[in-house]
Structures are given as C-alpha cells and as structure tokens.
Amino acid sequence: MVSSRKKKERRKDFTKAKLKVGKIKPRSTSHTELGFRAKSVDIRTQSISKTFTARETFNHFLSLTAHSSSSTRKEAIQYLQSHLSSLDNIDASVFNSIAPLILDSSAQVRASLLSLFRSIPDEAIFPHVHMISIFIRSSLTHIDSSIRTDAAKFLNQFLRAKDQRIPMQLVTRSWTDLLDCYSCLFQWDVASSDKQLPLKSRPGLVLTSLDRMVDHLDSLCQFLTLGLSSRQETDSNILFHLDTVKHLPSTSSTSPFVRLGLNSIAASAVVEDLEVRYDILKPMLGSLSRMLCSGRKEGGEVGRLCKTLQEFLASFENAER
Structure with missing residues (x-):
C-alpha cells in the first residue's frame, strides 16, 4: 500500500497554486534563470607572463x-x-x-x-620614393583643400632631402605626372588667353587663400629648379663611357628620327634627359609665365617666389639659346 505521505506529494503536483495579492508568484519547476553572464578563458593563447618582442x-x-x-x-x-x-x-x-x-x-x-x-633616415626612404610619390600626386589634386595644402609640405620634404637621390628620383620618374598635377592645380591649360588672371580668380582647383599658395609655389619652384638644373645631369656612378652620349640620336623635337616615334615619352616614363624634360614643359611655359606675372603683383611671399621662378626660367631659356 502507498503511504499517506506519498499520496500527499502526488496530490501536490495536481493542486493549483492560489495567487494572493502582494505575494510573489511561485516559479515553475521548469523555470530557467537568465541573469547570469558567460565567461570564457583561453588558457592556450592568453597569458599574463608572455612577453612580446x-x-x-x-x-x-x-x-x-x-x-x-x-x-x-x-x-x-x-x-x-x-x-x-x-x-x-x-x-x-x-x-x-x-x-x-x-x-x-x-x-x-x-x-x-x-x-x-x-x-x-634617407637611405631607408630612397627605395620607396616612387610609391610614396603616387600618394603625393593623388593628394595634390584632392577635393579637400587642406589635403592639397599638406601635399605640398610632403613634396617639399622629399625635394629638400639631404640624399640627392631622393629628389632626383622624383624628378626623373614623376616629371610628367607632377607637371600634370600642377597644371590641374593652377589651371595652366585653361588660362590660355593673353589676359593675366589673378591667382585667386583661376578656375579649377581653386586655392582659397594666398597663404596656401605659398607651399604650392615653393614646391613648384624647387621641383622645376631641380629638373632643369644642369648639375643633375652628372652622376658619380656612371655606368657607360662618357663618349656614348655623342653617338645617341637626339631627343629634340626637330630631330630627323622624331617621325619614327623612337623618342616619344609615355606619361609615366622615366625622364632622365634634361632636354626631354624641357620639351615636356615647353607647351606649358606660356600659361606658366602668365601665372607668374600675375603672382608677382600679389606681393609678399607669393610675389617673391613667382619672381624667383620667373628669373630662373628666363635664365634657362637664355642659356638654351
């Protein structure tokens, strides 16, 4: 026979609990507590005693x-x-x-x-100058004016490096691309009329203030001075005989070999010859000269830089003649 105690326990399972006002509702036997937090410990990878190099x-x-x-x-x-x-x-x-x-x-x-x-150090930067110049050229024509201004600071940093191989690599490997960036920045191509527009009135990537133009003009002056300077043509590590240059075809635009297309310069080509660099710059000289003339009228640091660059280009053209 089943004891009375067990009968009472069985009867409990089928008895409905009476709810009373102010009393907490009793939890069911299948209730799951959700107020806990799970924590995991990874013993293999986590260690407070591990030291990093x-x-x-x-x-x-x-x-x-x-x-x-x-x-x-x-x-x-x-x-x-x-x-x-x-x-x-x-x-x-x-x-x-x-x-x-x-x-x-x-x-x-x-x-x-x-x-x-x-x-x-310069010796660590030198192998990566061309890769860095890609981002500098992209920032020179950026839509944000503050990024364009800082781009000139980065360019000036490398153009004035103590190791002359760094600025020369910028000149030889990025001559055409950087000139295109400056042409877009100062709008040399659209300012083709004889009328001299003030610097602040030029269309395109407008430089909002004369203070921001100083860095760009400074980098342009340094870049053209390095690219058109005859001292850059001599190198202590010459890999060919000095008389070899006499037997190479001329790279001038009036050369009889120009029709064969042997001297055509690609946009990203390495331009090591001074005459070729001048030939690439020559179509822009008219607009560049007009920009420098209008810049001299602004006075201040902008006028000084424009005057310096104008005098350098004039002396270079006279030497070429």
Missing part, C-alpha cells in the same frame, strides 16, 4: 594605422616615430602602411605622419 609590438601599432578612429591612428604614428630606433631594418611593410595616410582626412594624422617621415 620589439618587432611584434611595432607591427601591432603598425596595424593600428588603418584603425577607424583618427586619434588611434595619430597615437599609432607617434609610437612608431618614438620606437624607430628599435628596428634593425625599416622594410617595405612600414611604408606600405603609412604612405596612404598622406590622404588621411584628419589634419592631426597628416601632421604626425610628416613628422614621422622627417625622422626616417
């Missing part, structure tokens, strides 16, 4: 240069600058990560990047 830490901050937060990107660049001495070799991965920041939307990030470039 200087290169691993450097690579971590190098990856943060692509972070979505501008403050994180700026702090990462500042860390890279302060720990450059811990690297045995500054390889291509560093420049592949920091070069796109030339186009960064944050002015503080670009300022930190410029400071970082100034602290990198």
Whole structure:
C-alpha cells in the first residue's frame, strides 16, 4: 500500500497554486534563470607572463594605422616615430602602411605622419620614393583643400632631402605626372588667353587663400629648379663611357628620327634627359609665365617666389639659346 505521505506529494503536483495579492508568484519547476553572464578563458593563447618582442609590438601599432578612429591612428604614428630606433631594418611593410595616410582626412594624422617621415633616415626612404610619390600626386589634386595644402609640405620634404637621390628620383620618374598635377592645380591649360588672371580668380582647383599658395609655389619652384638644373645631369656612378652620349640620336623635337616615334615619352616614363624634360614643359611655359606675372603683383611671399621662378626660367631659356 502507498503511504499517506506519498499520496500527499502526488496530490501536490495536481493542486493549483492560489495567487494572493502582494505575494510573489511561485516559479515553475521548469523555470530557467537568465541573469547570469558567460565567461570564457583561453588558457592556450592568453597569458599574463608572455612577453612580446620589439618587432611584434611595432607591427601591432603598425596595424593600428588603418584603425577607424583618427586619434588611434595619430597615437599609432607617434609610437612608431618614438620606437624607430628599435628596428634593425625599416622594410617595405612600414611604408606600405603609412604612405596612404598622406590622404588621411584628419589634419592631426597628416601632421604626425610628416613628422614621422622627417625622422626616417634617407637611405631607408630612397627605395620607396616612387610609391610614396603616387600618394603625393593623388593628394595634390584632392577635393579637400587642406589635403592639397599638406601635399605640398610632403613634396617639399622629399625635394629638400639631404640624399640627392631622393629628389632626383622624383624628378626623373614623376616629371610628367607632377607637371600634370600642377597644371590641374593652377589651371595652366585653361588660362590660355593673353589676359593675366589673378591667382585667386583661376578656375579649377581653386586655392582659397594666398597663404596656401605659398607651399604650392615653393614646391613648384624647387621641383622645376631641380629638373632643369644642369648639375643633375652628372652622376658619380656612371655606368657607360662618357663618349656614348655623342653617338645617341637626339631627343629634340626637330630631330630627323622624331617621325619614327623612337623618342616619344609615355606619361609615366622615366625622364632622365634634361632636354626631354624641357620639351615636356615647353607647351606649358606660356600659361606658366602668365601665372607668374600675375603672382608677382600679389606681393609678399607669393610675389617673391613667382619672381624667383620667373628669373630662373628666363635664365634657362637664355642659356638654351
């Protein structure tokens, strides 16, 4: 026989609980508590005693240069600058990560990047100058005027490098492309009339203030001076006999070989010959001269730079004659 105690327990299962006002409703036997938090511990990869090498830490901050937060990107660049001495070799991965920041939307990030470039030795920058120049050319024609202004600062930094191989690589490998950028920036092609337009009245990528024009004119003056200077034609590491030049066909536009197309220059070709660089610049000289004449009337630093460049071009043309 079933004991009375067990009968009472069975009867409990079928008894409906009476709800009373002010009393907490009793929980069912199938109730699941959801007020807990799950925590996981990965013993294999997490350790408070693990030490990272200087290169691993450097690579971590190098990856943060692509972070979505501008403050994180700026702090990462500042860390890279302060720990450059811990690297045995500054390889291509560093420049592949920091070069796109030339186009960064944050002015503080670009300022930190410029400071970082100034602290990198020239011998480490030289193999990557052409890759960096691609981002500089893109920023020169950017829709944001502040990025265009900072682009001139980056360009001036490399044009005035102590290692002469760096500015010469910009001149020889980016001569045509940079001239196209300046033509778009100052609108040399549309200012084809004899009327001298003020600098602030030029169409296209308008430079909103004369202060911002100073950096662009300074970089243009330095670029043309380097590209049209005869001292750049001599190199201590000559790989051919000095008389070889006498037996090469002329690259002038009046050469009898010009119809064969042997001397045609592609847009991204390496232009090492001084005469070829001048021939590429010659169609722009008319608009460039008119721009410099109107710039001299502005006075100040802008007028001084325009006068300096105008006198240099005039002396070069007289020497060519």
